[in-house]
Structures are given as structure tokens and as C-alpha cells.
Amino acid sequence: MRWVLYVDMDAFYVNCELRDRPELRGLPLLIGHRPTDAPSRAVVLSASYEARRVGVRSAQPVREAARRCPEARWLPPDFPKYEARSGEVMAWLRERFSAVHPQSIDEAMLFVEAGSPAALVEIAKGAQAGLRDAVGLPSSWGGAPHHLIAKIASDRAKPGGVRIVPADEVARFLAPQSVRAIPGVGPKTAAALEQGGIRTIEELAAAGHRTARRLIGAWGGSLVEIARGRLPPQEEPTESGPRSRSSDRTFATDVADLGELEGTVTEMARELGEAVAREGYRFGAVGVALRWEDFARVQRGRALPGSTASPAVLANAASRLLREVWEEEARTSARRVRTVTVRVERLRRAREKQVSLDTFAAGPSPD
């Protein structure tokens, strides 16, 4: 029968560095910018399991991490390296499996045929060992008839394990776990469910559609189905390119000056525009977002009449949007800006031939 295998690399950035620096193995290692005396708003990107044991987690402010783990070794992030290792992982998987769908820099979903759960365990263990030998990186593997369950299984298998969940064990596998184990259930949804006394997936399954919908809206019904182990049919995803690209800057101290913001936005827009053009994309919409000092966010976007790859058009549109949102804020309150984001959306390949006459005759161009 057909199964979904879900591969999740263990502490990916940390292990990319350990591959190159084996002398750091066994030490608490953190990827991120080590806090100095200057104000820092940086967070930890990845923590070794040794560091996690003393309460350090990824996305934790670096100051807090340094307090919890003063003896930690720090390395600054090296994204080109991680992208390259990710490419090696995906290439290795593609050589051995026909249907490989990367889900992020360090995760992939595979579709495989296996006669029994035991046979699937052998496939997963073989690939896990092969990946470690060939690329030098550890991974965790989950297997199930559905990708949602396979992903949860890979989480349970961490670090370095294999967990297979056949169809008739799905409900029992899920029951004791927190609702937070379900991908897509974050802090807000979990808090809303807790208002109804629902913490575990078993409690969610028992609650029923009406209750779940009352607590979290339309999504509640499908969540209850998942909790009961009744999953929508598993389909193989169709490949599609990126839909947007963005760039963020968080200032070391909050900014109250429009001129300074405009300078930053213009520079970010040019860099983003050039990067997107290098990648071979045109964009059809531009957005600017601000995060105020109180962490609230506001955003403005504009669709373009067509699509373009011009960094100058992007820079122009971005500073206009910035002024709009800035003036609107000035009328009501006057918060300072913590973070600014420039975004391009509706990406399409630039090299795509002009709309052909056939397509044209058939109606509006496909977007």
C-alpha cells in the first residue's frame, strides 16, 4: 500500500555546523548572534540538544539563552551553507525515492509503496542511515497513510528515531497528545480550545463538531475529524513556485523619523527587487508592513497594473505605501517603528514567453 514518509532533520543548523567542526560535538552549541553589551533583539536560531537540556530553545531571545547557558558555544548563522546542505539532502532523497516534496529547508514528504508497517520501518531506517552516511546529518522519520499523521509521528520520533503509525492505530496514537501537536494549532487556537476544557486530542475528539466550531470557528469541524482519526483523502501535492518574497529589518532602537524609514525601505526594496530579478521572477503586487513599538502590526499593499521585475518600481511603490501608512498613523497616535517589511507578491517566472495567441484566444491569461 501507499504510505507517506515524513523526514525532519534534527537540529538542522546545529548539525550542519557540527559536520564541519566535529570538535564541538557533545557541547552546548547555539546558532545565532551572541549578545554583546549593545542592545540586542536577536533570537536563537537553533540549539543543540545539550543546550536544550538547560531550557534553551530556538526563537528564544539570545540574552535569555546566554543567561540559561553561559557556557554555550556560539556560531553566527551561515544560511548559504544551510541552503547547500538542504540541497544535498533533497538530492540524495530524490535519487532513492520517486516522489519527494520538500516542505521547508529541513523537511520533506515522500510517497512510498510498502507491503507492511514492518517493511516501511526498514525503508525508513535504511534511508535514515544512508542519509547520515552520505550527507553526514541526522534525521527523524515518521510514516503513516496521511501526511498530517506522518509529520506528527516524525515529531514523536525526535531525535534520531523512526515512528510508523498504521491506519488502524491513528486514533490511539493521537489520543493522549496535546492539541498543539496538530500542525496548524498554535497558541491562540489552543487557548480557545482550552476555554471549552479541551487540551488533548482525545478531548477534542469527544467534544464534537458543534462545540469545536463554537470555540474556534469553521475550522473546528475538520479538527474534530482529524482528532477522531478520520482524515481527508491523501493527495500528492502539485509543485508550485514561491508566491511571495519579503525582507525585514528590526531596528536596534525604535525609529520615529519618516526620513530614516524611507531610506531603509528604499534600500531594502532595491535589494529585494534585484534578488527577485536574479531568481528570474516578476512581481505583480507590492506590500509594506510596519511593526510598532507595542508589537502591533499594520500593512498596506497595492496590486500593479501588470507585472514587472524592476527594482526601481518596487522602491517607488514601497516608499509611497510607507508614507500612506505613516500619515494615517500620525493622525491617530504616534508610535515608533520596531520592524519594517517590504514584500513582493504574485510572483511569476520572468522568462515565461509572452502570452501566446492560443492562450490569448482562449481567454484571460492563467495567473
Place this chain on the structure above:
DNA sequence: TCTGGGGTCCTAGGACCC
């Protein structure tokens, strides 16, 4: 413990068209 940077998807109201 005051919270980076890069993404995705969903919802909902209004405009506009048939």
C-alpha cells in the same frame, strides 16, 4: 523571557460584473 527573518494559508468585506 518582550518576542528575528522568511514564508504560507485563511477569512471577510466591498467593488464590480453578469
Place this chain on the structure above:
DNA sequence: TCTGGGGTCCTAGGACCC
């Protein structure tokens, strides 16, 4: 002149993920 139901696009915001 007033009425309908349906579809699509645009925009803003929210939640979530790694």
C-alpha cells in the same frame, strides 16, 4: 426603478510554521 444570486478580484488582518 428595484430586484436576485453568483463569481472574481482587491485589500487588511490574523494565525501559524520553520
